[in-house]
Amino acid sequence: MxxxxxxxxxxxxxxxxxxxxxxxxxxxxxxxxxxxxxxxxxxxxxxxxxxxxxxxxxxxxxxxxxxxxxxxxxxxxxxxxxxxxxxxxxxxxxxxxxxxxxxxxxxxxxxxxxxxxxxxxxxxxxxxxxxxxxxxxxxTRLDHDELLRRRLMADVAHELRTPVATISATVDALEDGVQELSPQTIEVLRTQASRLTRLAADLAAVTRAETGALRLDRQPMVPQELLEVAAESARERYAAARVGLVVETSAQLPEVWVDTDRFGQVLANLLDNALRHTPAGGQVTLGASRHRNDVRLVVADTGEGIDPVHLPHVFERFYRVDTARDRDHGGSGIGLSITRALVHAHGGTITAHSAGTGTGTQFVIDLPTTTAPTDVGDRYAADLQ
Structure with a gap:
């Protein structure tokens, strides 16, 4: 209250x-x-x-x-x-x-x-x-939501402007004969089309997750296995970027009830985010430990860090600490919003921590340990596509 x-x-x-x-x-x-x-x-x-x-x-x-x-x-x-x-x-x-x-x-x-x-x-x-x-x-809540809505509309318009303008200019150039339909041209069109597709999919995903239109097929999983699978999926990208990836877990942790696909998406989003903001030679650590009655999962990087003033907003749609930098990295701007919605659907919480720029960032997830799934994440009625 x-x-x-x-x-x-x-x-x-x-x-x-x-x-x-x-x-x-x-x-x-x-x-x-x-x-x-x-x-x-x-x-x-x-x-x-x-x-x-x-x-x-x-x-x-x-x-x-x-x-x-x-x-x-x-x-x-x-x-x-x-x-x-x-x-x-x-x-x-x-x-x-x-x-x-x-x-x-x-x-x-x-x-x-x-x-x-x-x-x-x-x-x-x-x-x-x-x-x-x-x-x-x-x-107060309506006022805040109205500000978010206006910013959302402005950010969506900005996100759409670049790929649409690129596709339109390329098509015009092809029609005028200024440019030929080469493999490079096709790759430009495919990249921009993929960007639009990813943006639409991400918007649909976060909306369905936040409104409860999501079905979770949960099963008991060992936390270490979750982290190992996520690390293995990202290891090739990390090696290409010359960023270290380490998994550190406590022994004999209790199982957590998760949808492996959805929670894999959570960890993948956090690993992608950490990779975008960790320079070559840095390291990202996946950790799991017991925290009171919960299991705590941590994704910590040695990258750019976040000014504490931005921490309360990093999970908001399209919120960017550094607009130009993040767009160069190619993120849709709502990956962390999807992550938070999925964690909440599992009955957990997620928070971001950083001592400031240049000090790295930690994303901390606390998941309840239960012998059977609660109805927190199982009340949803439709699959997330």
């Missing part, structure tokens, strides 16, 4: 209504008591004096005086109760009405796309304060 916690429910609207009703009863009771104690005897005495020479028995006069005094006391008490009730109702109605009006106005602003709208805590009751906090949290 991101809103501020409210201690107890003593300030709830129901309690306030009960207090208001209690005040009404108390006001009527006190008024009746005061009138009966102060005005009643005096009124009763004057009434007896006035009717002293009137016809009738003393008992009849006393009864009439009592009825008159009681009627006066009851009338004054009911009047005081009515006034107190009216005042309490007006105060509560005005405060609740003003609060609802403010929230309605803010909601209309949010519906119109003005996500900066916020409401103050009305202090009418705990429920209204919680509602205001929840509304503000929602507006």
């Amino acid at each position: 991101t809103t501020r916690e409210i201690p107890g429910r003593a300030r709830g609207i129901a309690v306030r209504l009960i207090i208001a009703m209690a005040l009404v009863v108390l006001a009527g009771g006190l008024t009746a008591l005061l009138v009966a104690a102060l005005a009643g005897p005096v009124f009763f005495h004057h009434h007896l004096i006035e009717v002293e020479n009137s016809p009738g028995t003393t008992f009849e006069h006393a009864e009439a005086a009592f009825i008159s005094a009681s009627t006066l006391t009851l009338a004054v008490a009911l009047g005081a109760s009515a006034l107190t009730s009216l005042a309490a109702s007006l105060i509560l109605a005005r405060r609740i009405g003003a609060t609802l009006g403010t929230m309605s106005t803010a909601a209309a602003q949010v519906a119109a796309g003005r996500f900066e709208a916020r409401v103050a805590r009305p202090q009418v009751g705990a429920e209204f304060d919680e509602l205001a906090d929840a509304f503000n949290d929602m507006a």
Whole structure:
């Protein structure tokens, strides 16, 4: 819960209504008591004096005086109760009405796309304060998502511009006879088409993973085997780039329940990312160890590192620490977003750590160790294509 916690429910609207009703009863009771104690005897005495020479028995006069005094006391008490009730109702109605009006106005602003709208805590009751906090949290999240959406659209447009422009220029050159359909030309077209295909596939992958449209076929796996398979798949690329690749694991680690294909994609993305940012002569280490009740997998490199200010954003779509450098490396910009979505689908967490530029980077994955898969990653209904 991101809103501020409210201690107890003593300030709830129901309690306030009960207090208001209690005040009404108390006001009527006190008024009746005061009138009966102060005005009643005096009124009763004057009434007896006035009717002293009137016809009738003393008992009849006393009864009439009592009825008159009681009627006066009851009338004054009911009047005081009515006034107190009216005042309490007006105060509560005005405060609740003003609060609802403010929230309605803010909601209309949010519906119109003005996500900066916020409401103050009305202090009418705990429920209204919680509602205001929840509304503000929602507006903040929508504002953040809108900024991400705008950046996503701008980044997608930028990503599409280069391959589309290259393909279009090459086709124009072929049509005008300026360029021949050589193997080099075909390779340029194929490369740019592959880039577009990869971008479309990555966007579909991260969307399906984040929205839950993903089926996981999980089975128990030894962590060391997962790392060894991932390292073996990447070893040729690392050798070509003259970057070392080492696997270091603790002994007798518990098994983890993973979809081997999907989790292989997680490790492949992290290894590709590490290779892009580790210069020749550097090293990437795959590690596994026990961390509390989880198994911790680490992909650590000795490469360029990341400024700590960028760490909270590295898993966001198209977020680039160095735009020009990353585009030269050819990444789609959403590989880490896919990685995070897949790790979360397995019920795990992933974080990035770096002491700064030039100090290398660590990606840490914590996976739960269970004897059977939980429903965290198995609730999905369609395969990720």
